[in-house]
Every structure is written in structure tokens, then in C-alpha cells.
Amino acid sequence: MLAELVKVLEDKRKDLEGELAAIHEKQALLQAEMEQLAREAEERERELALISEQSIRKYKVIWKSYIPPNPFPCPFCFVFHKKLSPLEPLARVNDVVPFKCKVCEETFEIPVELLYA
Numbered sequence: 132m133l134a135e136l137v138k139v140l141e142d143k144r145k146d147l148e149g150e151l152a153a154i155h156e157k158q159a160l161l162q163a164e165m166e167q168l169a170r171e172a173e174e175r176e177r178e179l180a181l182i183s184e185q186s187i188r189k190y191k192v193i194w195k196s197y198i199p200p201n202p203f204p205c206p207f208c209f210v211f212h213k214k215l216s217p218l219e220p221l222a223r224v225n226d227v228v229p230f231k232c233k234v235c236e237e238t239f240e241i242p243v244e245l246l247y248a
Contacts, residue, residue: 181211212235216232217231218239219231221238
């Protein structure tokens with residue numbers, strides 16, 4: 132009987148060692164994920180800070196200075212990278228004209244009635 136009870140303890144020890152190893156592995160993965168989320172949060176906070184009332188006003192001034200057929204500047208490139216990157220019009224879809232930035236590749240959908248308002 133003693134041998135059987137010792138075997139049960141040894142088996143339980145092996146099971147617990149495996150479970151503990153799995154927990155440590157999960158902790159490492161979660162730690163890496165938390166670090167990645169922290170970096171992403173910092174980037175979003177940086178971007179949020181860049182979209183200020185002042186940067187929006189500056190973009191409006193720049194946008195109003197563009198006259199078709201000159202391409203309008205990308206608002207993201209202007210605010211985030213201080214660049215005047217052209218928006219390229221794509222094929223019209225119903226009452227919307229999509230524009231794609233040649234630099235950051237972001238797409239903006241503008242209703243036709245607001246296009247040159």
C-alpha cells in the first residue's frame with residue numbers, strides 16, 4: 132500500500148510540475164503581450180496629443196489653399212508626420228469618393244456633396 136501511495140504522490144508531483152511550467156509559460160506570454168499593449172498605448176497617446184485644436188486649424192488652412200485639380204493633403208500625414216502627402220481619388224462608389232494617401236496608404240471616404248464644399 133505504501134508503494135501505491137508514494138506512486139500517487141510522485142504522479143501528482145509530475146502533474147503539478149507540468150502545470151507550473153505551463154503557468155510560467157503563460158505568464159511570459161502575457162508579460163510580452165502587456166509590454167506590446169503598453170507600447171501601443173504610448174503610440175496612441177502620442178497621436179492623440181498631436182491632434183490638437185491648433186493642428187486641426189493648421190490643416191484647415193492648408194486644405195483651403197488647395198484648388199482642384201491639385202490633390203488635397205492627407206490629414207494624418209500632416210498632423211502625425213508634418214508632411215504634405217497627396218490624397219489620390221479612387222473610383223466613386225455611389226455617392227462617396229474614396230481618397231487614398233500615397234504615403235501612409237490610409238483611405239478616406241468623402242460624400243460627393245461635401246467634396247468641394
